[in-house]
Amino acid sequence: MRKRRILIIFLALLIPGSALAQDDKKFRIGVDASADCFLPMNNSVLPSFGIGARARLGGHDQWFNLVVGVRYIYGRRLSGFQVPILVNVNLLKGSRFSGYLGGGYDFDFIGTYWGCIKLQTGLAGRHTDFRVFYKPYQGDLGFGFTYYF
Numbered sequence: 001m002r003k004r005r006i007l008i009i010f011l012a013l014l015i016p017g018s019a020l021a022q023d024d025k026k027f028r029i030g031v032d033a034s035a036d037c038f039l040p041m042n043n044s045v046l047p048s049f050g051i052g053a054r055a056r057l058g059g060h061d062q063w064f065n066l067v068v069g070v071r072y073i074y075g076r077r078l079s080g081f082q083v084p085i086l087v088n089v090n091l092l093k094g095s096r097f098s099g100y101l102g103g104g105y106d107f108d109f110i111g112t113y114w115g116c117i118k119l120q121t122g123l124a125g126r127h128t129d130f131r132v133f134y135k136p137y138q139g140d141l142g143f144g145f146t147y148y149f
Contacts, residue, residue, distance in 0.1 A: 026059045030129075032069060034144030038077050048075025050082070054146050060098040060124040063090055067102075078138075080110035084118065097125045106135065 036048040052071025058064055065088040072081055086104030100122055107115040116138055122131030129146040 028056050028148035030054050030146045030148035032071060032144060032146040034142055036073065036140050036142040039139040039141060046075060046077040048073050048078050056148060060090065060126060061093055078110060080108055082106050082108040097123050099123055
């Protein structure tokens, strides 16, 4: 019940925050959905699904972006809140989209586990971000999509 209240409060704060992000600004707030596909344990893949919010400092046309967020992940292998902090380097810059490589750390508050390193690659636009990520410590290969307001 407490986790649900925290998530509701966070999403309620997201709506007014999204009004601050306009096309000429380099700070955006968005909503995120992702899937974590933990590599096979005992010949079965144990997926987890996540929803949350992200903030990106820097545009898709700049060299670097700082991305922070919070998400709730739910699944048989892992459930709870995570706080990703990532830096992306836009290596292929275009007028509408850029391709990036990035990395950082996923902090979480699930039992005695405190998070792990996260590597990712993806395509980012003014309002969108599609990525594929890998967490070596967890054996987690996943993908995510963020829509920035």
